[in-house]
Amino acid sequence: MIRSITQQKPIEEIEQLLEGTGRVFIIGCGTCVTLTQTGGMAQVEAMKNLLSEKGKVVTGMTVVPVACDNLTADILKEFQGPLKQADAILIMTCAFGVQTIARQLQRFVVPALNTMCIGKETGAGEFNEVCKQCGTCIIGETGGICPVTACHKGLVNGPCGGTNEGKCEIDSNKDCAWTMIYNRLKDLDRIDAMRKYQKPRNHLGEPSPGKFRIPA
Ligand code: SF4
Ligand code: SF4
Numbered sequence: 001m002i003r004s005i006t007q008q009k010p011i012e013e014i015e016q017l018l019e020g021t022g023r024v025f026i027i028g029c030g031t032c033v034t035l036t037q038t039g040g041m042a043q044v045e046a047m048k049n050l051l052s053e054k055g056k057v058v059t060g061m062t063v064v065p066v067a068c069d070n071l072t073a074d075i076l077k078e079f080q081g082p083l084k085q086a087d088a089i090l091i092m093t094c095a096f097g098v099q100t101i102a103r104q105l106q107r108f109v110v111p112a113l114n115t116m117c118i119g120k121e122t123g124a125g126e127f128n129e130v131c132k133q134c135g136t137c138i139i140g141e142t143g144g145i146c147p148v149t150a151c152h153k154g155l156v157n158g159p160c161g162g163t164n165e166g167k168c169e170i171d172s173n174k175d176c177a178w179t180m181i182y183n184r185l186k187d188l189d190r191i192d193a194m195r196k197y198q199k200p201r202n203h204l205g206e207p208s209p210g211k212f213r214i215p216a
Pocket of ligand 1: 130131132133134135136138146147148149179
């Protein structure tokens with residue numbers, strides 16, 4: 001399953017962002033952050049206890065099913081009273097959920113999490129980064145393996161020279177991304193793709209703020 005991967009911000013940062021506020025409403029999400037255990041009911045309750053210990057009044061809390069969905073606005077109507085009483089809305093979702101709720105409520109929102117990447121669940125509680133959304137996808141030429149995320153150095157033109165018997169020089173427990181790419185291309189009888197030079201990466205990708213439209 002593919003997820004938006006998040007990590008909780010240090011509590012000192014959250015406190016700093018909440019500075020000057022006394023009453024807080026907390027919102028979690030039942031999708032990605034529940035799976036990654038960063039914004040599900042257990043984490044929302046733990047945050048409530050933590051903030052209460054630090055002298056904040058938690059006016060209410062909820063975990064909406066899918067924070068980034070337009071339906072969140074309707075679900076939050078049920079909490080109008082406690083939301084109104086709060087000086088700040090602390091949101092324990094990925095940045096997409098935070099922005100959705102900020103737009104819907106037009107209130108002072110504080111993100112409690114950092115949004116890291118798109119990841120894939122590889123085992124109970126384990127997620128591997130699969131895409132940085134770099135905007136110039138080259139996996140059509142690397143056998144479907146992403147070197148930007150799978151290689152420790154994010155190299156896009158072959159291995160670094162430190163690869164050792166198929167393992168990465170930075171983490172010998174990890175397979176070298178470029179050995180995996182080589183093997184995959186060999187199996188696919190497309191080894192010539194290894195010779196293709198990939199242009200230097202454009203870290204800007206799109207002028208900001210990015211806007212995308214599906215051509216008519
Ligand atoms: S190259 Fe990798 S990081 Fe870039 S879009 Fe493709 S999968 Fe994502
Ligand atoms: S050993 Fe392989 S995976 Fe590790 S940094 Fe070098 S090319 Fe990348």
